[in-house]
Amino acid sequence: MPSLSEETHGAVKMLQPGATIGIIGGGQLGRMMALSAKYMGFRIGVLDPTPDCPTAQVADFQIVGEYDDKTAIHDLAEKSDVLTYEFENVDAEAIDEVRHLVAAPQGTDLLRVTQDRVHEKTFINEHGTETAPWREVNDFDELEAAIDELHYPCVLKTRSGGYDGHGQHVLKNDADLEKIRARGDRGGGFPPSILEGFVDFAFEASILVSGNGEQYVTFPIVRNDHRNNILHMTIAPAEVSPEIAKAAHELALRLAKGFELAGTLAIELFVTKDNRVIVNELAPRPHNSGHYTIEACSIDQFDAHIRGIAGWPLIQPKLLSPAVMVNVLGQHVLPTRAQIASHPEWNVHDYGKAQLRHNRKMGHITVLTDDTAATVAALEATGCWDDLK
Template identity: 50%
Template structure:
């Protein structure tokens, strides 16, 4: 552990997406300078950074250039090259380390690490060959979900197998034989929830209020907070997140996505070792945002309070929503907080921003959200 990093120092961020952007904005409010390494210039993070290093994530020269400009290093998404992170760990202060990054980049390693912390996951089997897949389906039964072990997000890199006749095609579509796969049991969950947990260089741990996540087409659509679950389920979810933070020796922020099967059963689905889409609501709705908390954690500052100020609904703005969002900007801005990420191209399904609405109750926040969002959705369907 190092002493508190004082304002005026430079925080390096590996990755230039929207998470890095919001991380950088939180850091700047605390008096820090920002350097970013990203393959393209004028990235969302680069737009608000003091220094841009334009280099691929496995570029050692670029990594060394970044190391020369900053006093502490963090990353904004887990697909950063783990070897580069390990290399930088030797050259620079990387409080998060490369170990958890290496673990969470690979679904099979991640599941084994979760089980190693005595936390349950859905039944799964590793798959390298079609024979492996056939045997795994006999054990886990259909339906099941076949996923790539590396890469893939927002529903990409996975195929639902409804019957055994679909297995061979799914194996081929995901590049089986050339890449490792994992088969997971299909879980008929009641709700999907997530907990953002932060652990600092001093070992201090906080959790943010449990979010209830609603997906559309395998992409997060809304996060509703507080989650509409029992207090027992909420407490259990928070305990699981804290346990993982301790067992995995987390430094920084970890998003723990979970399936609620019933009142007494929760499975952890995925981990993300950085701020997370389902935690964006914290910017307006909590005493401390997930981004400011992450900066506090890696810089050795005391962690902030995480209490929920008001019930909240966060809605993602995707590429297909952007035009109707602009057309209805006055109403959206009147009812809530519009965040746009400065991305160059608005692609269908690409996260371009988010919209946060606070209310006196969850029902109030949902009603106020849906009254306006239905206009955006209708305009999207007309286009």
């Protein structure tokens, strides 16, 4: 493997072009990480159970194996100078076991915090940042007691796992509560969970922060529109007051410094009707709502992630143009492809996934614009996303 320089900058000794970055997870986020790293001169290895996965299509080599396969992670570590990951459900213990072989600049504390919603909420609150009111619940009796405190409506979430709405149940009344009881009685059990009080939000938002362990930079706060618990569209920037924007940037920097962040961290937010910013969840990696940065910013979230884990210096990103990003799910692939010739303004990204599936993220489209509202209306008018209305 290429040797590292002796200069220390941030979380790791500054990687030189030619070094190898190993990515655990071979989906679209890994693919876009790899493309950024390639421009900087790095080599890429990927661990993923699917041969020719999206990341493998642009990588130098792939190790085919499950994400918790310690032998496979060991093999990737031996061939890499730095390890990173594209999703949070990675075996932190397996990464710790190979840290004598390879740098893991993101560490595993960040993983362990974001893999466990109790740890995550506790960390956020201890760093002076508001979340929805919440209670840890481990059985049905604790759930009933928590509902007495937080009241309906509320949201029951499994303590670990879950994404795009999986592992979550909105409880509006006692009938919904009885459904949870019945599921347990049928043998479904009661997994360790948290109960969150419902937030009366004006809209959902997110902000990205990137770091190299010493230096931290933020991206604009953006507005997100979810359909069926899956991100549908991101509007950059969000139309918020200077006070809201400042609060979002300050909380992002607080959390990044608390983690001594290396790489990119996504922070999902609620902006409330009374102008508060509340943290919903953290994602210790680049994020779907940050894809607009590829075309719209002076440095994108993937560039910042790679620079951060490689110990390179970071510069504050600039928004070069407002933008709208819309996801292309499995059912949208054929309709959007049929319209590409009519829309030169579309920046089309296809993730190279072999199998079309309903609600599976297959790609995205970003449009740079001076009028985000008009662009949202024009995208919806194509009919490609009519199933989500």
